[in-house]
Amino acid sequence: MKKNTNWEYAPAPEAAKIAKIAKRYDHFINGKWTPSQSGKTFRTINPATGRKLSEVADGNDADVDAAVKAARAAYEGLWGKMSGRERGKYIYRIARLMQERAREFSIIETLDGGKPIRESRDIDVPLAANHFFYTAGWADKLEYAFPNRNPSALGVAGQIIPWNFPLLMAAWKIAPALATGNTVVLKPAETTPLTALKLAEIIADSGLPEGVVNIVTGAGTTGAAIVNHPDVNKVAFTGSTSVGKFIQQTIANTDKRVTLELGGKAANIILEDAAIDQAVEGIVNGIYFNQGHVCCAGSRLFIQESVYEEVIWKLKSRMRTLVVGDPLDKNTDIGAINSKEQLKTIQKYIQLGQEQGGDMYQPTCKLPSAGNWCPPTLFTHVTQSSVIAQEEIFGPVLAAQSFRTVPEVISKANNTPYGLSAGVWCDKGARLFQLTTQLDAGVVWGNTFNQFDPASPFGGFKESGFGREGGLHGLAAYLEM
Amino acid sequence: MAKSSTTFRYDYAQSPPVDQVGIAERAARFTTRSIKTSTKREGLNMVLNMIDLTTLEGADTPRKVQQLCYKAGHLHDAIPGLPHTAAVCVYPPFVKVARKALGNRSPIKIASVATGFPSGHLTLEGKREETKRAVGDGADEVDMVISRGRFLSGDYDYVFDEIAAIKEACGKARLKVILETGELATLDNVRRASDIAIHAGADFIKTSTGKISSAATIPVTLVMLLAIRDYHFKSGNMVGMKPAGGISKSKLALHYLVMVKETLGPEWLSNEWFRFGASSLANDVLMQIAKIESGGAYQSPCYFSQD
Amino acid sequence: MNRLEILKTYKLYINGKFPRSESGRYYTPEGADGKALGNICQSSRKDLRESVRAARSALGTWAPRAAFNRSQILYRIGEMLEGRRAQFETELKRQGSSAASASKEVENAIDLAVYYAGWCDKYQQVFSAVNPVSTSHFNFSVYEPVGVVAAIAPEQSALAGLLGTILPIIAGGNTCITLASNSKPLSAITLAEVLATSDLPGGVVNILTGDRKELLPVFATHMDINALVASDLSTTRVAELKQASTHNLKRIVIHQSDLSKQEDPYVILKTQEIKTTWHPIETSIAGGGKY
The missing domain is CATH 3.40.309.10 (Aldehyde Dehydrogenase; Chain A, domain 2)
Incomplete structure (x- = not known):
């Protein structure tokens, strides 16, 4: 009989060149690409090669302030007055645009974060798009989600997301905030800012009114500026338990609402x-x-x-x-x-x-x-x-x-x-x-593990944080009732 | 002396439960493996060499079987160096014809279905008789069907004893046991039937007759491979696997090889331990190989012999 | 000669028993008539610790108890309250209420018990969800009690406000340690006697009296308290509480409205966690199915 072979898999690389990554990215504030007021930038690196992918604006208090002002103006203006149905249509548009550019998003997610292309292609990007699509439909149905209540938006949501699911976490944060009528200042993690910035491109393409979603890049101090900004009504954070506790302490003397998705040891x-x-x-x-x-x-x-x-x-x-x-x-x-x-x-x-x-x-x-x-x-x-x-x-x-x-x-x-x-x-x-x-x-x-779905609420007990993201229950975090 | 449920009792309750959704998820992962360049070329050759080239029609004639035998050894002579198929698979009355066509020293095995294929509704005596005759006529391998009715009514001992009796009737011929998984309703049943067949002496376990609509699938095959794997771990003995029916495309066949490699290991990647029961798969693989050999030109079926 | 009245010794309620403060301390709040209401226990941090132990232990049987049964027990609390109307009214009057408002407050309190009794086995049905996920899984989200809850009762509404604080907590399967109104503690102490005779298992509700300034920080930093519910606290006090309670990420619930008037199932949800469970749904392979 013929001798066995190990039949190892030959390389099957995804074509990286279809992803368009600019040499440099500014903040996305009030619908415009805006350089850091300090002029500072930082490098984002491909963790699989150690090579630089792009230069990204490093946000300070002034940048965050500009973003919050834009978000406030959008909330007081067009967005705050818009009907749920119209808001929903914008979110549907974002979902569709993301589906159209799914392959490019997958590649950039993998380049910037190091996760396998199979996962970004089959899990992260489709789930992110689905999250927008699912949540969009809630925008004009909030009174059914919370019977006997007349829910209303909170205002400006400051959102800080981690590096493990950069695009998916952006979707988990932005979609419910928009569906419930809030405006957003979001900071992606400093090691993985690119897909959130590509999402800003989509948001611009979708025609979403200026200032409804603002993206400011930077590290911990940029995040702190968002948390501490007096005109932010709600803080949503996903990250480590120690930072989550710090945030909770920082805003203890304010009326800011907060949701925390923190660590685990399942x-x-x-x-x-x-x-x-x-x-x-x-x-x-x-x-x-x-x-x-x-x-x-x-x-x-x-x-x-x-x-x-x-x-x-x-x-x-x-x-x-x-x-x-x-x-x-x-x-x-x-x-x-x-x-x-x-x-x-x-x-x-x-x-x-x-x-x-x-x-x-x-x-x-x-x-x-x-x-x-x-x-x-x-x-x-x-x-x-x-x-x-x-x-x-x-x-x-x-x-x-x-x-x-x-x-x-x-x-x-x-x-x-x-x-x-x-x-x-x-x-x-x-x-x-x-x-x-x-x-x-x-x-x-x-009899299963690590399943995720936009309709399924996610969030923890005890020191894993509080509040839920996703599903009907995830909407509550962005509503006054 | 045949094994029997009275002298050797397999504890059917030992068959572990199977979670169908979990199996489907794992199965889907095999299909996301991307098989390129040399791996693909080697894989396609392996597939050809693992095919039991099959004709199981009511309308079969000696001439049809002769053609099939020739094709098995001359898959596409325009491309030199191609392997032959592992075997031809025919109804018992055509074993003699096949033996004559292939000769006595052919590396191509002759497999004969037996035991009242495809329903299996024949007396045990008749099944033994049919098996012995096929082997006597020159079959190297026997593809039997289990009694699904008995299995579904819980008469596992009957199923076990029947397999053991046919194994005895096979003599030196290798026995493939067809579970007809499409009639077993659940993956738990597929697992239990696999365990019964393996313990009763099967050399191969095989998914289907190809005569009903739900034939070989990746999830079903995975369940059977896992049964083989557990048996190998406990006893050290290897058992072969033959998915049959519904595998007609190269890409799908390569996914099966991925599954075998990642579930049982590369030791199983030869036609001694893995077969495809198929009639039209060979030509699709040949078209793929021809495409690679031609530098990427997509092929037309009219350039490949259909027997 | 007139008969000499027996005076009541006011005690704490911990684990279904009525101990004095282990510290031996007491304070004497003044009633409406200018006389002392009595020698009221000034609970210590150790009393609080014992209460948390009792509440944690009671959680093991209270949380999994059939919601229908919790409902019956809460209704029973209402029955017991009804039977002691006169006593509650007298005490409320001693604490400064007019006769009319005392009577109204007791009625209000009884109605709250009946109201939340009804929710015990209904909020889950109203607010849980089966989530239609895209994969072949059965997925549902249900509410579970957050655990041991510190319930800081309002200072003014000594009976109805206290019940409005406690009832939504225990209706949802939590256990609690409540700190009674400092200036009007009698209603809470009498409520303990009602609870003790209402089939409510010991430890589900524990009642402490004493000084807020002293005890609030102990509540906030206690690592085995899962949530803290309060109302009518100053902004500074709330900020201190929130800050001190981050060590174990305690859920802090600050009610803005008057809890004695709050008939609202959403209040129950504030001391609940949402648990989402997934399980595969299989597909048969028979009849030409896919697998």
């Missing part, structure tokens, strides 16, 4: 009667999706002792099929770590995991020489008191523990200050619902 629980092969797929999807840069990542794996060995061998075997490397390659499963700093943080935790007695497993994979890379990593023999089982790593690092009984795993799973998400794998309905009802988490996935 439990992914495998019971002995689960469909193990699908559970393993869910484990992989739960922690290695987007290099583990996911606040709801299933970073704590709990396996019932009777199936522990089986789950681990199947998991390791699946990990060996994951392709790590060039994010633009259509076969890449795990792309580049978003920044040097984040890579250092992840490596610090990997080091700690080993020092604290965890058994580390990483499949051998050829990593590119330039750029930031971390292979998928699994720690077994982890204990509840290990740092890697307690703190959010925000990388492709999974901490596995075993358990014996359902009450034990419920108490272990809830034994964390976080409460964003959780996963349960179990074939028996009654047991599954025992777990889903007792886990303290805003999103619980039964």
Whole structure:
């Protein structure tokens, strides 16, 4: 018989050149591209190569002030007076324009953030467009969303978004704000500003009145300027728990409304009667999706002792099929770590995991020489008191523990200050619902993980933040009732 | 001595549950793999070499079978160096014809369907008889169908014993067990039927007869591959897989290879362990190869022999 | 000779029991007649800590209890209130209410109990959602109690305002520690006696009396309190509370309106979390289906 071949996949790169990236981007304020008043810019880098993609304006207080003034004027003017139906039509337009330019958006998202093109193409960009499309329809139906209320807009929303889902988070923030009649000043993360700026192009093309959406780029100080601006009525933040707490403190003496989508340390629980092969797929999807840069990542794996060995061998075997490397390659499963700093943080935790007695497993994979890379990593023999089982790593690092009984795993799973998400794998309905009802988490996935949909509210319990995004319930965060 | 449910009992309750939506999600991931350049060319050659070139028509005649046998060894002589198919697959009365056409030393195997194909409604005695005759006439491989009615009514022991009896009747011929997954209703049933067939002695498990509308799909095949994988992990023994029916395009066939590679590993990427049951797939693969060889010109079916 | 009246010792209500403050401290607020209302316990941070323990433990049985059963218990609170109308009216008068307003406030309080009793098993139906996601999943969002809630009662509306604070919290399956009106504590203390005889499990509502300035920071920084509900606090006090409570991202609910008048299911939602659950829906492969 013929000898076997390994049949490795040849490179299948997406054509980067169809993406138009300007040499330099200014702020998008009052419908116009506006340079920083300080004249300062910063570089945005492709984390897979370390090469510069573009120069981006670095916003200061004056830039933010101009943006808030524009947003206020738009709110007091045309936008505030517009009917819900007309507002909705603009949002529909944005959704359509995004669908038309989906491929370009996917490529830029991958270039700027390092995530695999498969994910930006199949998940981030379509979900972002769908979010606009779904939310648009609410604009003229708000009185049905909140019966016996007469909801009204809050005013100017200051929104700060993270680098892990740059376009999707912009959509999650902007779409509901517009549907409910607010105007927006949004700051994308400093490592991933490009798709939000491309979104500004679409917004300009859509004919949305000037000043309704303003995009100011910059780092933490720019964000602080938005949070502290006295004419901002609402702050919406997605990011780390420590920054979220800081924001909450900063605005404690104001009337500003706030929603926070913060960190997580989700439990992914495998019971002995689960469909193990699908559970393993869910484990992989739960922690290695987007290099583990996911606040709801299933970073704590709990396996019932009777199936522990089986789950681990199947998991390791699946990990060996994951392709790590060039994010633009259509076969890449795990792309580049978003920044040097984040890579250092992840490596610090990997080091700690080993020092604290965890058994580390990483499949051998050829990593590119330039750029930031971390292979998928699994720690077994982890204990509840290990740092890697307690703190959010925000990388492709999974901490596995075993358990014996359902009450034990419920108490272990809830034994964390976080409460964003959780996963349960179990074939028996009654047991599954025992777990889903007792886990303290805003999103619980039964026999699946990391599913997202514009109609499905997302947000956490406890220190994972408050408020919901998406679905009917996500509208409440932008309404006075 | 045949295995039987009285001497060797497989615990059917051991078959794990299958989550259909999870399977579908994993299946979809295989189809997002992008197979380019040398990988594609090698893959297409592998596909050709894994085909059981099939004719299973009521209207089959000796001449039709002779043509099929010639095609199996001469897929497209205009392109030198192409592999032959793994086997030809015919009804039992044509095994002799095929053997004569291929000769005794052909690398192309002869597979014969048996056991009252496609319904399987034949007495056990008749099934054994048919199997023995096909092997005696020169079949290297036997593609049997399981008794789906018995399976669906929960008579798993009957299904097990029947497979074991046919395995015994096969002698040296390799046994492919057709589950006819389109009649099994759920992926849990597909998994259980796979486990029964494997434990009863199947050398290959096969999805379908090709005679009903829901034939081979990637999700169904994945469930069967996972059964093979678990068995291999526990026993160290390899079992082959044959999706059949509905695979007529090269791109889809390559996705199957991706699935086999990522589920079972490259050890299974040969026609000893993986087959496609297909009649029109070969020509589509040939057109793809011709396109590559010609530097990218899209092809027309009229340049490829249809037998 | 006239019979000598028995005077009541005013105590706290923690875990279904009536202890004095562990600190032994007391204060003597003045009634409308210029006489002291009594020796009222001045709760300490340790009393508060004990209350939180009790509330956390009670949450384990109160939250999962059938909503219908919670409804019956809240209605029972109404029944018990009705039976003690006279006592509540007398105390309200001692605390400065006119006869007419005292009577009205008690009626108001009873009606609130009946109103929120009815919502216990209905707000979930009205406000939950089945979300039509695009993938083959069943997806629904339901409300769950946020957990242990600090309920700072209004200073003026000593009975109706207090019930307007507590009832939406417990109707939604939370447990609470309430800090009674400082100047008008009698209604809260008598309410404890009502609660103790209403089938309400011990620890679901715990009632403290004492000094706001002393206790509010302890409430705000306590890491095992999930939310804090208050009304009629000064802007500075609210800012302090918000700042101090960020350590565990406590949910802060500041009511603007008079809670004694607030008949509103949306108030229940303010101490609820939304949980969204996903589960696959399978498709059969039979009959020529896709898989």
